[in-house]
Amino acid sequence: MLFCQMDWIIKNQVLLSALTNVILAALTALLVLINIFYVRASWKMMRLMESDVKIRTYPRPRVSVKLSKQNANGELNYLITVRTANAPMRLTFLQIGIKYSLNVPDDFEFEHSEVSMLRLNPAVILVGQEWEYFGSMTSEHKLLDEFSVGMRYTDMAGYEKYETLQIGDSYLIRG
Secondary structure: OHHHHHHHHHHOHHHHHHHHHHHHHHHHHHHHHHHHHHHHHHHHHHHHHHHHHHHHHOOEEEEEEEEOOOOOOOEEEEEEEEEEEOOOEEEEEEEEEEEEEEEEOOOEEEEEEEEEEEOOOOEEEOOOOEEEEEEEEEOOOEEEEEEEEEEEEEOOOOOOEEEEEEEOOEEEEEO
16 A cells, blocks of 8 residues: 555656645645745834834924013013923024004104124033023114024034924924
């Protein structure tokens, strides 16, 4: 009986070889599909981790401005306080614009901004710390309580540069 089975194998070697090759090709294709699925899943996880790192290293500045009342000489004092959340930052440029009212004939009121650009050495602001700048602006016109603050800053490594414009309580951030 065993000899008959061996005889069948010997007689059908070509068929068995072809069948073995088909099975190996199918298993190889299955292995390639599993690898494609694994590589895609790993790539998605890597992108997710990369975006998480970017979010964790992105500094989110918060700016507050305190304006004093304009005195008789037309001088207005202001205090700019910058804080950062999420990550430390390096502040490289800061400007403040304060609106003023310009009265012209015929009772027409025109609003314009007085802008002061503050040149400063790059200031490092750590999370939980505050950076303050005290300044003054003199104008012969009546200054209003409306302001805008523009700033440029980088992450600590200096790889990413950002710009923020704050008008009142609204922020516009460009990376």
